[in-house]
Amino acid sequence: MKLLFLGDVVGRPGRRLVRDLLPRLVDRHQVDLVAINAENAAGGLGLTVKAAEELFADGADVLTSGNHIFRHKEIAEYLEETPRLIRPANYPEPAPGRGSTIVETSTGRKVGFVNVMGRVFMAPLDDPFRVAEREVEALVAAGAEAIVVDFHAEATSEKKAMGWFLDGRVGLVVGTHTHVQTADETVLPGGTAYISDLGMTGPHESIIGMKREGVLGAFLTGRPHRFEPAKRGLRLEGVLVELGGAGTRALNIQRIQEVSDLEKNSAF
Numbered sequence: 001m002k003l004l005f006l007g008d009v010v011g012r013p014g015r016r017l018v019r020d021l022l023p024r025l026v027d028r029h030q031v032d033l034v035a036i037n038a039e040n041a042a043g044g045l046g047l048t049v050k051a052a053e054e055l056f057a058d059g060a061d062v063l064t065s066g067n068h069i070f071r072h073k074e075i076a077e078y079l080e081e082t083p084r085l086i087r088p089a090n091y092p093e094p095a096p097g098r099g100s101t102i103v104e105t106s107t108g109r110k111v112g113f114v115n116v117m118g119r120v121f122m123a124p125l126d127d128p129f130r131v132a133e134r135e136v137e138a139l140v141a142a143g144a145e146a147i148v149v150d151f152h153a154e155a156t157s158e159k160k161a162m163g164w165f166l167d168g169r170v171g172l173v174v175g176t177h178t179h180v181q182t183a184d185e186t187v188l189p190g191g192t193a194y195i196s197d198l199g200m201t202g203p204h205e206s207i208i209g210m211k212r213e214g215v216l217g218a219f220l221t222g223r224p225h226r227f228e229p230a231k232r233g234l235r236l237e238g239v240l241v242e243l244g245g246a247g248t249r250a251l252n253i254q255r256i257q258e259v260s261d262l263e264k265n266s267a268f
Helices: 011-029 049-057 075-081 128-141 156-166 212-221
Strands: 002-006 032-035 062-064 100-104 110-117 146-152 172-176 194-195 200-203 234-243 248-261
Touching: 002 011, 002 146, 002 172, 011 032, 011 200, 011 248, 032 146, 049 062, 049 075, 062 110, 075 234, 100 128, 100 156, 110 128, 128 156, 146 156, 146 212, 156 172, 172 234, 194 234, 194 248
Parallel strands: 002 032, 032 062, 110 146, 146 172, 172 194
Antiparallel strands: 002 234, 100 110, 200 234, 234 248
């Protein structure tokens, strides 16, 4: 079974990249399931119903998120209504939506997804390790044959720790949040595929997706500046993972980087 997981989609440029490149990637690699981190898909910050529906229509089977998921108020109700969109499971209860879900491939295989958020340099949510363990156990009890974990976190050390913590119990652990793809993809000894960060699907002539001027202004002056999604250097990033029959053992993992010239022909 082949799974394609795309890194944080940033704004309309990121969504256009998905629409343009995803069908070709699915055909080229014979992908069975597509997951996308979508927490920056609306204006570069948060997710709206419109942006989520676009990504589903363009081929996403499941959407994960992170610390910006509740930026737009409308998403709370949509989370409740949409099992294929998940938010970090370690938000204190009660929180809208769910932190895990099960989706089926076209061949009927059940794949579980878990979303948790780190605590190092981030909001002090509930323990992501214990929550991830609880969600994984619940998915196994519900019949999931393979499990994928999106750990939305800042610190590489915390992400590495999660990979080792879940090694042998899930098929894939990916890090998201930094928008910078790491080159440490590997299959751990217990069979779990791992990468510290999927990277970003969006404009790379930027500072993690935003126009450089606003970010530089904030750093240079110490004062608030308006951040806007950039438009140039469009690139899709993520990983392609092949899972074995047991679902908890990865056969291989490879980084994906696809460059697009959409910016030459489109207005965002």
